[in-house]
Amino acid sequence: MIRHPYRAKRRTLLTGATAAAALGATAACGDDGPAGTAEDPINISFEWWGDEARAEITQEAVDLFQKKHEGIKVRTNFSDFPTYWESMTTRMAGKDLPDVLNMDYSRLLQFGSNGMLMPLDGLVDTSDFLEGFLDTGYVNDELVAVPIAGNTLGLLYRSDWYGQAEVDLEAGYSWEDYHRAIQDVTASLGDEQWGGGDFAGQYHFMELWLRQQGGSFYTEDGTALNFDKARLIEWWSMNEPLHAEGAVPPISVSSQWAPENGFVLDKIGADLGWDNFLAWYAPAVAENGGTLTLAAPPSLDPGNLGLYLKPSMQLCIAANSEFPEASAKLIDFLLTDPEAIAILGTNRGIPATNVGRENVEIDEVSQQVLDYEAEVEQYLTSPPPPPPSATGSIEVKFAEIYEQVLYGELATADAVDTFFTEAETLLAAEQ
Amino acid sequence: MIPWIIGTAVLTVGPMAWSLYLSFTDYHLIRGGEWIGLQNYTAIFDDPMFYRTVRVTLLYVLIAVPVKLVASLLVAILLSQHRRGMGFYRAAFYMPSLIAMSVGVALIWKALFSNGGVQDGIMSSFGWEGGGFLGNPSVSILMLVLLAVWSFGAPMVIFLAGLMQVPQELYEAADVDGAGRWSKFVRITLPMLSPVIFFNVLMETVGAFQLFGPAYIIGGESGAPAWSTLFYTVRIYTLAFTDFRMGYASAYAWLLVLAVGLVTVIMFRAAKRLVFYAGEDR
Structure with missing residues (x-):
């Protein structure tokens, strides 16, 4: 069992506070x-x-x-x-x-x-x-x-690497364009560096992709997932070709970056992320001699980026x-x-x-x-209602189960079944 | 007696009874719950994560317990000799077990077995291509096995005490009969030691089923990498304190109690045939 340092400290402080209060009480008579x-x-x-x-x-x-x-x-x-x-x-x-x-x-x-x-x-x-x-x-x-x-979502990317590989991310580019960009940039880089990271393990990015199709991750009342298994299979299969040809870092490598990050470690050239993360990564990238820039995320529909504030x-x-x-x-x-x-x-x-x-x-x-x-203000649409109570757990499960796919421990379809079972149980337990 | 009874009732029996009750409810840690009979127990057997965590835990028990016991017995035999400075060596070999279950050691362990860490560095020079155990789900459990083996202090001390109890005249008689080292070990040491071995096997097995701290720190709630260190106890913890499904988690915990109890009963049965108590008729 882990003892949280704060707890121990709180105890001692409380004891101290009690003692102090007792002392104070004798002095002030009733405190x-x-x-x-x-x-x-x-x-x-x-x-x-x-x-x-x-x-x-x-x-x-x-x-x-x-x-x-x-x-x-x-x-x-x-x-x-x-x-x-x-x-x-x-x-x-x-x-x-x-x-x-x-x-x-x-x-x-x-x-x-x-x-x-x-x-x-x-x-x-x-x-x-x-x-x-x-x-x-x-x-x-x-x-x-x-x-x-x-903040809102965006694509953070190394404009120096993308420029060198002569890859452009013109606003309104599609997910296929983004895949091709990752492949081209990876091809232009040395060993142990990749044009982009695997983004399919974060539910926020799938939510973005669903919003671009007019959908959402949860139903309006927050009691169920608002997509079927086929959608998730599609989402989780999206990066398969990139892994097959080594255009994105393998999981056994990227899983060990935490608590650092692929940008900070000079390993990856692009990733979806919250725009305020730029302030976190950009100085480190600059130290590595690069430039980190923001672009709108890839979209299925140039008129609907799925973004919200x-x-x-x-x-x-x-x-x-x-x-x-x-x-x-x-x-x-x-x-x-x-x-x-x-x-x-x-x-x-x-x-x-x-x-x-x-x-x-x-x-x-x-x-x-x-x-x-x-720049993206015109694309901002109304935010989804606060996600259901089980979201924290579901977010963790989403990443965890996608990891099984990357490690080859579960076939994508089985992983999707597992996720649906877990998510439905978690949502039901909160009702 | 009274303080002991109060302590046991309040801190052990009470919470256990409460959790047994909770295991028949859908108790949510914040919102409470209602009696649902055996539903939790039936749901567990439909839960794919149950079988995964059982597999991880059993694998660990089956590897860690024998390896740890053999290692501690060998070291105990080495340390049972009468040489200069033996007291120091005994203390030195016992030392790791005092700190092995601490958070600090688990963190060091993580560093040792990461990509480019000590283990990766040494093994790579022998042609290993699997990287650090930390990121490799097919071998990651070995990190925890090695941590267990490294902390063999407790069983070692018990073995050492057992070895000291073996009557020297048995070895002398064997010497007269011209017995070699190996047959002395197999025919005298092991039988004379069997009650102690049984005790150690029992304690270590029961302990191994409940491994939590190091597994939680090294693999986290997700049993990284790829659920390969997702121990049964870690699953209980996540269900109870992250998902707040206290009723379901209690049912999980009670199945562990039943399983460990069953294993213990089987061991006692087996011990009747395998363990030799000196002075017993055979």
């Missing part, structure tokens, strides 16, 4: 909870997912917050995306969530509909958000999450929080304090508030993301 002063501060916790670089700037902003609010102490913790959610779901069961937590749209309903999140209306300052950004924060007509930034990350307050006001102060500070915004920059995406947009320093990379979002 219910910390006073929220520098001598007797309120302790709240804040956790997010991300890498070291993100942790550094976030900690810097939190330190500034603590300086400005002397009565509030913030304990912070972070981990990578999968570990973060493993920890959060486990702690959700124990109603032991951090006061302020990072939320992802795909998990919002799982936490929100189970009463794990505190309603934010009247608690958090919501007056300054850009239009449309708050829409994705509602569960059962209650605002439970506020966005840090918005999604909150890239949201902030929530746990329902089990003892100090919602202090937690709300931290959220307000991170989203609307000009100094905090300057520190946090565009690491999590271009800010979702007006004051954020005015105060953030738009560097070259962020400008590229802004330009890209302006």
